[in-house]
Amino acid sequence: MLKVEGLCKRFGQLEVLRGVGLEVDRGETVAIIGPSGSGKSTLLRCINYQERIEAGSIIVEGAPMVQDGVYAGEAEIRAMRRKMGMVFQSYNLFPHLSVKRNLMEAQIVVQKAEKAAAEAVAMEMLQKVGLADKANSYPYELSGGQAQRVAIARALAMKPDLMSFDEPTSALDPELTGEVLAVMRDLAREHMTMLVVTHELAFAREVADRVIFMADGLVVEQGTAQDIFYNPQHERTKAFLKQVL
Numbered sequence: 165m166l167k168v169e170g171l172c173k174r175f176g177q178l179e180v181l182r183g184v185g186l187e188v189d190r191g192e193t194v195a196i197i198g199p200s201g202s203g204k205s206t207l208l209r210c211i212n213y214q215e216r217i218e219a220g221s222i223i224v225e226g227a228p229m230v231q232d233g234v235y236a237g238e239a240e241i242r243a244m245r246r247k248m249g250m251v252f253q254s255y256n257l258f259p260h261l262s263v264k265r266n267l268m269e270a271q272i273v274v275q276k277a278e279k280a281a282a283e284a285v286a287m288e289m290l291q292k293v294g295l296a297d298k299a300n301s302y303p304y305e306l307s308g309g310q311a312q313r314v315a316i317a318r319a320l321a322m323k324p325d326l327m328s329f330d331e332p333t334s335a336l337d338p339e340l341t342g343e344v345l346a347v348m349r350d351l352a353r354e355h356m357t358m359l360v361v362t363h364e365l366a367f368a369r370e371v372a373d374r375v376i377f378m379a380d381g382l383v384v385e386q387g388t389a390q391d392i393f394y395n396p397q398h399e400r401t402k403a404f405l406k407q408v409l
């Protein structure tokens with residue numbers, strides 16, 4: 165589904181990603197963990213074409229978005245981006261639109277969907293995240309956990325092949341994280357392909373098929389959740405786990 169090779173990204177003098185490689189198979193949930201500042205968010209932003217890379221390759225469903233630092237054409241990249249949904253720490257809902265309209269907007273504008281069809285998909289996705297009863301509410305009427313579930317439903321409404329999450333629960337009060345993680349757990353069970361940056365290590369351990377540990381702009385270690393959490397090989401991984409578990 166996704167293959168990243170030798171990815172390098174710098175901001176001015178700062179080398180943030182220094183040759184990152186990873187793969188995500190279809191239907192798999194891959195968790196990315198690691199200390200703050202290690203480049204996790206930047207990596208997701210590069211994969212979603214919110215940042216351009218200097219070197220390396222990003223291959224989406226067998227087609228290069230960028231190969232050895234050379235990008236595909238705008239139209240090809242646009243088509244790839246439509247296959248990728250992203251959920252951020254801050255949910256970025258449109259404040260002036262109802263929950264249902266939040267889910268319909270991109271379907272109508274980007275996918276040129278008919279209004280009735282967009283509405284049907286919106287209701288289906290709200291159902292999926294347990295918020296069909298909030299369809300006519302406005303974002304300010306939602307709790308943080310509900311808003312994040314709406315943001316997930318909005319990404320799902322575009323029928324992505326890959327969903328990326330960047331610390332989706334880190335802005336939430338602890339009592340609200342569970343409902344968001346439960347939605348993500350359901351998606352994993354349904355074999356949605358997911359790349360999840362998270363500091364919820366219990367979630368990563370239970371839900372992820374594979375776990376990637378990043379530090380200082382590199383993938384230090386990757387393996388099954390079992391490997392990484394119970395049998396880490398690298399000192400850097402051991403030190404990180406000791407600190408946070």
Ligand code: ADP
Binds near residue numbers: 175198200202204206
């Ligand atoms: P993480 O998500 O693992 O905490 P980030 O990808 O957010 O790490 O950041 C990695 C490094 O890149 C940090 O040192 C951060 O300050 C820097 N960085 C991120 N975005 C930018 C930017 N737009 N301009 C300059 N530096 C950035």
Ligand code: MG
Binds near residue numbers: 205206331
């Ligand atoms: Mg981050």
